[in-house]
Amino acid sequence: xxxxxxxxxxxxxxxxxYVKLNEYEKNAKLIDLLNKIKFNQIxxxxxxxxxCTALSKLLAEQNIPTVEIHRRMPKEERxxxxxxxxxxxxxxxxxxxxIGFHMDFAAVNIVFNNDMSEDADTYxxxxxxxxxxxxxGLAITFVADETEAEILNEV
Numbered sequence: 001x002x003x004x005x006x007x008x009x010x011x012x013x014x015x016x017x018y019v020k021l022n023e024y025e026k027n028a029k030l031i032d033l034l035n036k037i038k039f040n041q042i043x044x045x046x047x048x049x050x051x052c053t054a055l056s057k058l059l060a061e062q063n064i065p066t067v068e069i070h071r072r073m074p075k076e077e078r079x080x081x082x083x084x085x086x087x088x089x090x091x092x093x094x095x096x097x098x099i100g101f102h103m104d105f106a107a108v109n110i111v112f113n114n115d116m117s118e119d120a121d122t123y124x125x126x127x128x129x130x131x132x133x134x135x136x137g138l139a140i141t142f143v144a145d146e147t148e149a150e151i152l153n154e155v
Contacts, residue, residue, distance in 0.1 A: 014130055018141045018152055026114060026142050027055070031062055033112075033140065034092070040107045041085070046125050047115035049061045049073075055114065056094045067088050071098035097122060105129055113141035116148035120155045 010013070021029055030044070046052050046104035056068040067085045069078050085093045086105060093105070096115070111130040117123040123141075131138030143149050 013135055014127060014137045014139060016139045018143050020098040021142060021144050023144045027058060030112065030114060034064055037110065040109045041091045041105060042110045042112065043095060043108055043129065044112040044114050046094060046096060049096060052094050052096055064092065066094045069093065069095040069099050071096055110138045114152055116143065120151060123151065123155055
């Protein structure tokens with residue numbers, strides 16, 4: 001894991017790291033880190049509803065329970081699942097950007113970008129949840145290609 005240039009950090013209390021790996025290595029690395037890191041709650045961002053469902057299923061098979069939220073779910077279902085996550089019924093949320101950046105999950109202290117966001121603004125909206133209100137947080141981004149590295153460099 002490599003640390004971003006400290007001069008680029010703009011969110012106080014948020015440590016940002018990236019992991020360079022191939023696309024096919026992401027799941028194994030994520031499971032490894034989830035089993036090693038101590039956390040309150042985690043949000044894992046992915047790019048699509050299909051990937052959200054597949055990753056949630058994979059983590060469940062590894063005895064890592066998650067709440068899954070993506071844009072193909074009806075709004076009422078997404079809100080219910082957000083409520084379950086806020087109430088600590090499960091400590092890991094796998095989501096697309098559809099959870100809405102206005103959602104306040106105060107107990108989240110780690111954000112994984114399993115799939116890189118489409119731009120720097122979306123990246124910042126994702127990770128800000130891990131370091132709000134003066135708390136310490138951690139953002140870990142998996143970088144699989146040059147396009148993703150370029151987005152991260154814009155931050």
